[in-house]
Amino acid sequence: MSWLSYCYKTYQNSVSEIGKQQPGKVPLLPVAHTTQQVNIEVELDKDGNFQYAGLLAQDQRTTIIPCTEESSARTSGMVPHPLVDKLQYIAADYPTFGGSKESGWPLYHKQLQAWCTSPYAHPAVCTVLHYLEKECLIADLVKANILFIDENGTLPTKWQGNKEDKPPILDTLTGSDQTKSFVRFRVDNVDLSRDTTVRESFIRFYETQLKDIDYCTVQGIKMPVSTLSPYKIRNPGDRAKLISSNDNTNYTYRGRFADAAQALSIGYETTQKAHSALRWLVSKQGVNTGDQTVLVWGTQNEAVPNVLGDTLDIAQEYNPLAGDDWDDFEEDTERLPADTQEEIARQFNRAILGYQHQLKDNSQTAVMILDSATPGRLSIRYYQELQGSKLLANIKDWHDTFQWQLEYRSVEEPTELGKKPKIKKVVFVGAPAPADIAKAAYGEKVDAKLKQATIERLIPCITNGERFPRDLMISAVDRATNSIGLDYWEQQKTQNIACALVRGYYHRNKKVDYPMNVDETIKDRNYLFGRILACAEQIERRALIQLGNENEKRLTNAERLRTAFALHPAATTLLLDKKLNPYLNRMKTRNGMDSQRYAMMQELLHKIGTENFTNKRLGELYLVGYADQMMDFKAENAEYKAKAKKQEE
Structure with missing residues (x-):
């Protein structure tokens, strides 16, 4: 579990980065917090009276929200987030407006009430609770033209009207069901999702709710331990977990341990900080x-x-x-x-x-x-x-x-x-x-x-x-x-x-070094054959250019026969030499460059020697010899062109 230890250390060393949000990046999260795409923001005064509601722009929707272990890992079960959540949970009048799913208000209300009656209660959160207990959230959002209702006074889950008249709320949702909108709050002009005192209030409250105490495998001390591992590691939609023990019927840990806790026990604070650091690092770099x-x-x-x-x-x-x-x-x-x-x-x-x-x-x-x-x-x-x-x-x-x-x-x-x-x-x-x-x-x-x-x-x-x-x-x-x-x-x-x-x-x-230019001291058969292939290719290429052939850009024989050359070097070399003779006889040997390259080709054949001039397949070093020689030829050609241009001037 050293990766957990390293991620935990990274978190502890980066506390100054906690909560800092950048577009397109996952922030380093406080303990007991996650991120959520929020659609609606509601403004309350300090007495809990509705003031204003607005839709959030795309770059404003990613919100850091408090969460429990269960809510951070929820899929289809009824598990509320502590403060920011969907209308299904936070709106007591959800059933009144025809909510199609089971209302989560009783569970949400009980959890938020526990926070607000604890020694760690935050006055702004208590203000939100006071407002929600009035059971008028959806009604206020309808009056503010944030949500829309049908002729029956209920929230439709699909828009049936003209496309150009589509309500703006639907542009903030991945689907067309407005009841899935998330709502966050401002109280007395303070954004609770960015208020560090609200975050600290929930963290201290939630610590008192964790009753399962055991040794943390990472830190080696007794502390509240985690039972559910966080996800969203590679991206916000990632459901894959690094640590999981929910399979108690197959062989995740059975046969070695009686229960999952015997296999591994990780402190809640440890796993929260380690996974948060890992998400942050993956997003950042x-x-x-x-x-x-x-x-x-x-x-x-x-x-x-x-x-x-x-x-x-x-x-x-x-x-x-x-x-x-x-x-x-x-x-x-x-x-x-x-x-x-x-x-x-x-x-x-x-x-x-x-x-x-x-x-x-x-x-x-x-x-x-x-x-x-x-x-x-x-x-x-x-x-x-x-x-x-x-x-x-x-x-x-x-x-x-x-x-x-x-x-x-x-x-x-x-x-x-x-x-x-x-x-x-x-x-x-x-x-x-x-x-x-x-x-x-x-x-x-x-x-x-x-x-x-x-x-x-x-x-x-x-x-x-x-x-x-x-x-x-x-x-x-x-x-x-x-x-x-x-x-x-x-x-x-x-x-x-x-x-x-x-x-x-x-x-x-x-432990052998090969340079990126021709090394005359290298006697390796493969390297020398590679240089020979480069000579044959360059002689024919220059011949095509000098003779003004209309097909001067066509493949040379050396290029076409490279595969055969690597498999049967001796036979293919003889064939290439034979095919070069007509070009050599007709070519203008300016400054003797072409005859020099043909002479080099013959000299390389002499270096190989009769004992190595065989059809034994070439090894990989032939390619280095070929590339080295071609780079030297290109440099020579460039120098020749530069001199010729200077003479013309």
Whole structure:
């Protein structure tokens, strides 16, 4: 139960964040409170007289409300919330206006009355009770044109009139039943849902209602314990629970324990704070991929890098806090263009330095993966605790080790207000994102479950420095090899990522380093054959361009035969050499570049030697050799074009 302990610590260290609401985010909740979408707000004076009622706008509806253990977990049973609830519960005149369901007023009234007659009663809550006991809430809302009635004086559950005349209340509901509206209160111009004294009043009252005392497994002390685990962990509509023991007929705990309490006992305060912190963290910084949620956090609410992003994401995401001292890092006086490789690398290093300012050696961090097999059960698929400095070191090592020149990302360029943003391609050296690795290994349309499983396998490699799965690397290499049927952009993306994985795999698993440019000292057969393939492709490509062939953009023989080359390298090399001869005989060898590349191809064949010039299938290193040589050729071509242009001028 260490995850509960870490979440509890996070809550205790973040009390200043309790109750702060941001649009689209789940707030850190007080104990014995939950959130609810509320439709109507009623204003009362200090004597409990109705003053005003209004509909809440979309951004005002998320409301923090008091709740009991039972009401926070209610589904279809009659269990009232203590103060804010549906008309079915809080309106004593609900039956008078034709309410179709059983009235919850007696249960609601009894519970609210108990709070208001306790030593912890709050005067504003007592004012609400006094007003509701007048049994006129729905009548007042009808008079205020908030609710509408039919010719029989009852609340219809469906609107039968014209669409353009539809009452505004229906726009605030997910359905058309106005009796499901939630109501909150203001008393003497004070919003009770935001009043911290009201919250504290209910917490102290509810503590006296908890009679089941036992040892808390997490804190190791006796305290009121929880019998129902909270939900709404991944989102407000999430019904899945992490802890559950309501199945007393099957094998949840039977065979080992006589009852659920023997299996696990958690303090009410502990589980409330831990689950509230978990919800808050998931909403604030969790990353969702379908039903799967990946969460990394520090118990002191420190900023942590996005483990599911690539190097560009991390370079762009960190926003240093005001007051951070960057004097020791500002080695450049002139800012480089934002989309250059040098500037992206600089931004990445700056981001890592920024995280280092917060994630010290004594920082406690945790990595968690949540997933649900069924709608009601949530599982922790992976959980790891690390020192903050260790987590950051592992993440940085991932981005340094599994890096390659990636050419498939795009960013929006700043434009004038009101104009559609332009998309610009960005090339940078860095590590790919886990989701892109899954696509490289299994295709752009990879099955959602397979994608989630792949991400789950990659998280320990990123956050804990574990060995990289060889099968995943091989799958990406195979797709890069057999990419003839893919669009050009997907071919390049798959090859980029496959090379990053090969390079990272050899560094991490075998302690062997391969550079991102041609290394003449490498004598490995696979690497040399890869360079030969690049030579054959580049010679033919330049020949097509120089000869002015109308089909100069067609695939070269080297590209078409790549799969055969990987399976039968010797035979395919001889075939490629034969197909190159007509081009070499007809080609203009400007500056001898093309003849030099053909000579290089022959030299590489000599390095392989007759003993290795066989049809034994090539290993993954051939792709690195190919990519290294192609990058060198592209640099040479760019330099040649620049010189030619200068001469023409």
